[in-house]
Amino acid sequence: MSKIVAITMGDPAGIGPEIIVKALQSDVLKNVHSVVIGSAELLNKQLDMGLFSNVSFNVIDKVSEANFSPNIINVIDTKLEDLNSLQPGKIQPQAGDLAYRCVKKATELALQGEVNAIATAPLNKEALHSAGHMFPGHTELLAKLTDSKDVAMVLYTDSLKVIHVTTHVSLRKFLDTLNCERIEKVIKIADDFLKKIGIKHPKIAVAGVNPHAGEHGLFGDEEIKIVAPAIEKMRQHGIDAIGPCAPDTVFLQAHQGKFDMVVAMYHDQGHIPLKLLGFYDGVNIAAGLPFIRTSADHGTAFDIAWQGVAKADSMIESIRLAELLS
Structure with missing residues (x-):
């Protein structure tokens, strides 16, 4: 049928x-x-x-x-x-x-x-x-x-796929509410989604929050306190998650084939590179429905x-x- x-x-x-x-x-x-x-x-x-x-x-x-x-x-x-x-x-x-x-x-x-x-x-x-x-x-x-309860926005092109921890919230609210649990859930949603569309062993990059992913705490400690622990927990569950990755290079690396998907921390971090590469043919997918x-x-x-x-x-x-x- x-x-x-x-x-x-x-x-x-x-x-x-x-x-x-x-x-x-x-x-x-x-x-x-x-x-x-x-x-x-x-x-x-x-x-x-x-x-x-x-x-x-x-x-x-x-x-x-x-x-x-x-x-x-x-x-x-x-x-x-x-x-x-x-x-x-x-x-x-x-x-x-x-x-x-x-x-x-x-x-x-x-x-x-x-x-x-x-x-x-x-x-x-x-x-x-x-x-x-x-x-x-x-x-x-x-x-x-x-x-x-666990839904995330995916932006999809053939060469770049991005999933978001947060979307339609202010930067201030994003920083105040960022937490390990949400990042863990989004990494899991990403892994499930990629397997559903036929990628047997997904490789998922997780972007950092700050410039250069915080530079070991020099530019912020969200990566140390929140992002890295979430990644490590999901790796213990068998998910191939890598990061925290520097946001200014990770999207290019994914576009070149190093990663199957990038976990973006907030709306514009993920939307800007995706729309630059796929404004006319990019697709928005709600993963987790x-x-x-x-x-x-x-x-x-x-x-x-x-x-x-x-x-x-x-x-x-x-x-x-x-x-x-x-």
Whole structure:
């Protein structure tokens, strides 16, 4: 039986609708079975841009009604409160609410076994919050919806894979709350994830916190007191974890093949090198969920929303990986 990927629209005022339609017309995805969760009316408006041809929408109520013939996009309609008042590139509560409802529906389908994986288009955190859904992002929302306690964000390209100890918190809070237990959990999540995708003996580099990984305490002692003990404990559990590694070189070393994944301590430490190397085709994966969830590794791009110029490379890759890894 073919695997099915649920694709969530993300924030409808962003580029999500456009890159979904573009992605599903790519030859790369011609054999991938998918169902879009989103506003059918808004998706249909993408055809008005004149960029798409030979495609039609099959609006369905349940996955079993999907038609996986070529040039058919299956949509489980999730209606907007007022499509006519929706403005491209603007933070709006109804847009944040739709993004939330799409993820919630896709999660239900995945937990029920009706779809095998989820690929999410970008949502806007301010819009999400304005609708009363107080989550920092997709990873935290999905963790809540699935009651998953140990979840971490993975950024994925063919040549560099990064997992994060913390993501959407301030640097001050990160430093004040950094602890061995969380680092240990993320190293374990990294090892499990890499084995799940076929790497039998993962080699995991763990970045330090401070310049040159603290230089033996000269530039900070977090490596000595927190990071190194966590690494040693996981090595005792049979995980090949190396570090603390100097953050300014470890990502290049991983890119060159020395490591299978890097454990980054905080958001920008991991995001900057990954996005430099894979801004258009990098994929965000939530590791530790009961199913595979991938996402385009960029934001809602409000500045170019509904203009027909957005690149769909990362969305294509996220859908492809969702199907491949599930």
